[in-house]
Structure formats: structure tokens, C-alpha cells
Amino acid sequence: MKQNPVFRVVAKILFAPIIMFGLYVQFHGDFGPGGGFQAGVIIAAAFILHALVFGLEAGRKVITARVNLWMMALGVTTYGAVGIASMARGGLFLDYTALTGSVVSGQHIGIILVEFGVGLTVTSVMLSLFHAFAGFVEDRAK
């Protein structure tokens, strides 16, 4: 699809708005529908679109496999670290209120961090699934 100017232009135009929309869903998640799962899939869709149009190699240059693995691990550990932090501050596991001591700010910070972790991991898992399957076809073609 690299040769087709329509695809290239459309992909370039859409890339940023898709990520923007993903971020909107991400940060909307703590007081309405949305959250890390959906946002992660949307943000990953932007990168997958990029890789579909400009080729797998170009996609792997934007987010390398190594970076992707780090993102995956970082997301999960962020989630868990919130749980550990709330325990260290005298609450139960994932008791956000214990993070700051106040229900409003504690729950707010807690859920934002946890959703951030979920979003990061979902994005990178979607990407690695895409590259795993696409890479399989690539290997067969060789």
C-alpha cells in the first residue's frame, strides 16, 4: 500500500486524531465509559494503521520490539505498584483512598494511574500480537 498516495495521505492525516481520541477515551475512563482497555486498543490501532500502510519495517522502527516489551511490563507494574503503595500507606491492596488519605483525591489519582497502566499494556500487547501474526506471514513469504 506504500505506493498508493491516497492511503499514505489518509494514514498521515488520521494518525494523530486516532491517538488523540484514544487519549480522550483513556482520561474519560475515570468518570464515565471508557478507560485503559478501550483506549489501549484505539491507540494501538493508530500504530497498526501506520504499519499497514508504510510497511512492517517502518512500524517496527517507530516502536521497537524491545521498547514494546518494556511498555508491556511497565504497564503491569504500574498497576501493581499502585496496589503496593496503598498497602504501604496502611490501606488494603488497591485501596486508592489510602494513597492520599482523602476519598476524592485518592480515588482520582489511583484510578488514573491504574488505567494508565492498563492502557500502556493493552497498547503494547495489541502491537505485539499484530507483529507476531504479520511477521509469521512475512516469514512464509520469504
Place this chain on the structure above:
Amino acid sequence: MGAAIITNLPALLVAVPLLLAPVSALLHSASLAWMLTLIGAGSSFIAALMLQSITENGVRISYHLGNWEPPWGIEFVVDSATSLTLVVMTGLGFIATLAARRLVSSEINDKDSGKFYAAWMLVSGGLFGLVMTADAFNLFVFLEISALASAILIGMGAGTDRRALVAGFHYLVIGAVGATFYVIGVGFIYAMTGTLNMGDMAARIPEAGGGAVLHVGFGFMVAGMLVKAAIFPVHIWLPAAYSYAPSAVSTLLAAIATKAALYVLARIVFTIFGGVPEIADIALSNVIVPLAIGGIFIGTVMAIYEADIKKMFAHSSVAQIGYIALGLGLTTPAGVSASFIHIANHALIKGGIFMAIGGFVAALGARANLDSITGIGRRMPITATAFLICGLSLAGLPLTAGFISKLYLVRAVLETESYLILALVLISSALSIVYLWKIMEVMWMQPAPVRSPKLAENPAIYLPLWIVAFGNIWFGIDASWLVAAARSAATALLGGGV
């Protein structure tokens, strides 16, 4: 800080391995990843021992995740039944991790070791959570975590034997069917009771007015768990999965995986449906007992005809799981405590056996079958002696742990005066001696073939292997701790309430 750790023990037991897993996935060095896993497994074991010491006198811990009150929030419940299961699983998990270093380095590419240990910790953490959670849907989540990670671990055997891929895929598909059945059942029960908390379900089910929906929901939940626990006739994934997985993985799965599913089965039948004996008791006496006996015989007979050592003991696991299920099916306190005794002892026996086989395989550099292990008793005496002890324990020889299991199971069966079952149990025990004799004869009484290569013993697995072998003798001579713990576990389960 100390008090915070004690309060949060149930969460830490699961969170520590699950959080160390992503860190391990990032590591390049196999030994660093292994040490991290050892720390995770060790701290889980310590947490389980502490929980056991708190709950052994009938104390029941209820932990509210995120400080949300049950039945709205997710609750972890630890009573004496939970903590005994946890001590067995974490203990054997720790010992399997100790042995893993050497076994893994001979079978898994160093580059993949970090990810291998990550999956290893996900399996452990998932199974620990499975045992503790009192939320029927959360249980499904833990079921999936552990099942996906075990499929990865089984598939990693592909480095030495490509059939591991098929075995892993079978496990993935059949396990997914089991988990789906379970979640469909939960859906039905949720529709009737409007709750997912097990204790709350148990309280509402008798008022829900019986009816077909409850029966169907119960049936789906139990059927799903039968698949996961590998009870005959839905055990077919187990022999291939255990025998083609890397040796270290066979040890871990044989020691802890099906135990967790059996525990959940007991929870479903005795806790959630404890208030409606007309459903639960029929299922136990008309379904689980016949299936358990079927499994005992099929497993034993298949093991007799099998020449591949790992597969032989995988078939034998099916039979041993049958004994555990039979104890549960008797529904008496004696029967259930016999089950718990055998859960612990079988973990010790099979953990040791698969570890020793791992030692043989690493030394032989090939699959262990009746031909290749000829005369191995003299070629690798230290590993083979530990194997012999675990084998005798499996046969139920007096002064070994296996004897205690059989003794309490037979007593429990006698108590219910079902002499047919008693006869079948005794016959099957006698049959199990056939396949054990076959191996022992080849290992110890036949000379090694001439020009057979000299085998190097594997000192790295001596410590874990002999801990397990010693455990088999120790619990055969002084089983008082285990018996007392199993009794209080049975009381906690049959007494109703989560």
C-alpha cells in the same frame, strides 16, 4: 510495617509473583530471572505458612480487595482448607523452582529464560489466587491467567520435542472449553441469585427456589472444573501436556495445577451448593464417584501399557486425581480429609518423581523410556534412589506418605460401608504396583547395556529432590500435622459458609 504485611498477606501471596513476572520478562540473564522467581516463590511460601499458622485453629480471614465490602467488592477468603492447599502448592512450587535452574538451562534457550520464568510466576500466582478468591467471576480470571501461562510453558517444550506444541494447543483449547463451561454456569447462577460472591451465593441459592436453572448452572460449573482437574473422561489433555512439557514444567504442573482445580471443585460443591444437598449430593454420589473410579482404573491401566516414563506417570496422575475426587465424593468429613491428605501427599510424590525424571532426561539427553533407563539405578544412584522412594510412596508402602493417604481413604470408604468401592480401591492399588514394578525392575535389576555412555549425575537437583523424598518418608512416619490440618480443612469446608 509488620502489621501491614500481616493484614495484607492474602494479597501479597498473589501480587508478589504476578508483579515479579513482568520484571523477569525483561531480564536477559537466566540466572537473575531464576533468582527473582526463587524470591517470588519463597515469599509466597512464607506467606502461606503464616496464613496457615493464623487459620489452623478455625480462624477465617476475609480480605477485601480495594477495601470494597463484599458482596460488592472482590473478597479473598482464607480458612484452614484454603491455607492447607496453599501451603502444599507454594511449598512444592518453591521446591520445583529450586530444581528448575538446572533443568531449564538444559532444555530452554537462554534467550527465552526470562520469559519462561515470567510465565512460571504467572502460573503460580494465578493458581494461588484461584484458591483464595471468594468471587466466582474473579475465579474465572485467575483460571485464565494460569491456563494461558501453562499453555506457554507446555509449548516451550518444543525446543526438545515438537509434539509439545500440539500438547500445549490441546491444553489451551480443552482448558478454554472447561473455563467457558464454568463461566456459563456462573452466568446461570448469577441470573438466579444476582450475586457473584460465593458466600452470598450460598446464602441465596436455597431461597432461589430450585428449578432447572440452578441445576444447569451447577452442572456447567462442575463440568468446567472436572475438565480443569483432569478427571476421567475429560482428562485427555493431561498425559500429553505433562509428558511433552519441559521437565521443570512437568514438576510444577504435576505438583500444583490440578490440585487448585480440585480445591475449587470442592468449594463449588460444598460451599456454594452446600445449602442445597439435593443438588450437590446427587452430583457427588452419582457422577463424581463413578468418574473418579473410572479415572483410577483407566489411568492405572494406561500407565501399565505405557513405555515412556513421563507419560506413564502422567497417566498415573489421572488415577491419583481419581483417588482425591473419590474422597470428595464420599461427602463425609473422613472422606474430605482423606482427599486433602492425598492432595498434599500426591504433590510430594509426583513432584519428586517428575523432578527425578527431569534429572534422568538431562543426563540421557533423550526421552526416558523403559529401554533408555535400563540399569540407571547403578549409573545414577543418588537420583534413582530418590525416585525409588517416591515410587514406593506412590504404591502406598508403609512408612511412606502414600501409605497414609491410602490408609485414610480406605478408612473413610469403610465408614460409608460401600464395600464395592473399597474392593475397587484395593484392586487398583494392587494394579499400580504392576507399572511401578516394571520400572523398578528395569532400573535396578537389569544391568546397563554394554557400551552405554557414562551418565553424569546432576548435583543441582539433589537438594530439592531429596527434600521431597525426605518429605515422603517424614509424612509417612509422622503424619500428625498433616492429618490434623486436613481434618480442620474438612471441617471448614463441610461446615458451610465461605
